[in-house]
Amino acid sequence: MKLQSNRRGNDLYLYLSGELDEHSVAEVRGQADRAIEENAGLSRAVFNLAGVKFMDSTGIGFLIGRYKKLKSFGMDMYLENPDASADKILALSGVYTLMPKL
Amino acid sequence: MNEMRLKFLSRSENETFARNCVAAFALPLEPSLSELSDVKTAVSEAVTNCIVHGYAGREGWIEIVCKTEEGRLDVEISDEGRGIGNVTEALAPFFTTLADGERSGMGFTIMQTFMTDFSVVSEEGKGTRVKMSKTFKKAEPDAR
Numbered sequence: 001m002k003l004q005s006n007r008r009g010n011d012l013y014l015y016l017s018g019e020l021d022e023h024s025v026a027e028v029r030g031q032a033d034r035a036i037e038e039n040a041g042l043s044r045a046v047f048n049l050a051g052v053k054f055m056d057s058t059g060i061g062f063l064i065g066r067y068k069k070l071k072s073f074g075m076d077m078y079l080e081n082p083d084a085s086a087d088k089i090l091a092l093s094g095v096y097t098l099m100p101k102l
Numbered sequence: 103m104n105e106m107r108l109k110f111l112s113r114s115e116n117e118t119f120a121r122n123c124v125a126a127f128a129l130p131l132e133p134s135l136s137e138l139s140d141v142k143t144a145v146s147e148a149v150t151n152c153i154v155h156g157y158a159g160r161e162g163w164i165e166i167v168c169k170t171e172e173g174r175l176d177v178e179i180s181d182e183g184r185g186i187g188n189v190t191e192a193l194a195p196f197f198t199t200l201a202d203g204e205r206s207g208m209g210f211t212i213m214q215t216f217m218t219d220f221s222v223v224s225e226e227g228k229g230t231r232v233k234m235s236k237t238f239k240k241a242e243p244d245a246r
Contacts, residue, residue: 022150023114027191054121054139056146057208065204085139092215093208 002051003028005035012039012075017051020059032066040073050081059086060093071087078102084101104126104130108166112181114150120166121145127168128175133238139238140216141175147209148179148232152239156183156230174218175182186224193222213240 001024004015014032014051036045047063049055067077075101082090090096106127110116128141144167152164162182169176186192193214197209214220217234218237224230 019118021114021117021146022153023117026114026127054118054146056150057206057212058150060206060208061204062204070183085143088136089143089208089212092212093206096111 001025001028002019003031003035005032005039007039007042010030010043012042012045013048014045015048017018018054018060019054020052021054022058023053025058025062029062029065033069035068036066036073036075039050040075044076044078045070046078046080047099048080049083049086052082052086055082055086055089057089060089060095063095063099065090085094103127103170103171105167105169109163110170112153112160112162112164112183114153116164117149117153120149120164124166124168124177128238130169130171131173131175131238133175133236135237137238141177144213144234144236145177147180148211148234149179150231151232152179152181152183154203154205156185158184165211173240175213175231175238176235177217178185178231180229182229185226185230186222186227187226189222189224192213198224212215 001018006013022063079099080102125138125142125146165180167178191197193210195211196207198205217236219235221233
């Protein structure tokens with residue numbers, strides 16, 4: 001699991017790649033939180049999931065955790081480019097109501 | 103009919119190996135990519151439960167038994183961990199015993215939704231056994 005982030009205008013972009021499960025989530029949680037803290041003044045964060053090849057409910061838990069952190073800084077969260085299988089589990093768990101898909 | 107058994111330690115690094123192993127075993131049934139992805143996700147949920155809840159950080163054995171027969175894959179995933187006190191409660195969407203641990207509470211819901219059949223048997227102090235099966239649809243004939 002890898003995470004890259006960059007800032008574009010007033011948006012923080014976070015690019016996730018690899019497999020998002022119980023094992024790999026631990027690797028990127030701290031990294032994602034650091035990126036959020038360093039960009040706390042921005043208006044929104046966009047998680048790009050194009051590189052995510054596998055995701056289970058641990059990934060959902062990870063995204064909800066980041067959503068709560070962003071909210072505490074007054075930032076909105078969005079998701080973009082999930083593949084078909086990630087999209088299925090994201091839709092089933094209802095997280096798009098918290099973090100809309102762009 | 104074909105059958106395989108897999109036994110491995112409850113380490114999270116074994117999750118990738120476990121779900122890919124079950125998917126590889128199911129390949130001769132010619133599942134679609136989306137069906138295969140459903141199986142991998144359901145297996146990953148069950149194995150995560152064994153590691154996070156069943157053994158709760160302790161090391162123990164997880165066993166997977168798979169059978170294939172006429173377009174159907176049966177998967178049984180069991181641990182000898184703590185077991186579930188109230189299975190009905192555990193099956194409810196968004197229910198989690200680890201609310202502070204960034205748990206979505208969606209594991210059992212995903213297994214039930216992604217697989218054709220699902221059941222769970224558990225006894226406190228003895229362990230948990232999840233039985234799931236998936237019937238793969240016959241591939242559409244090539245529409246040339």
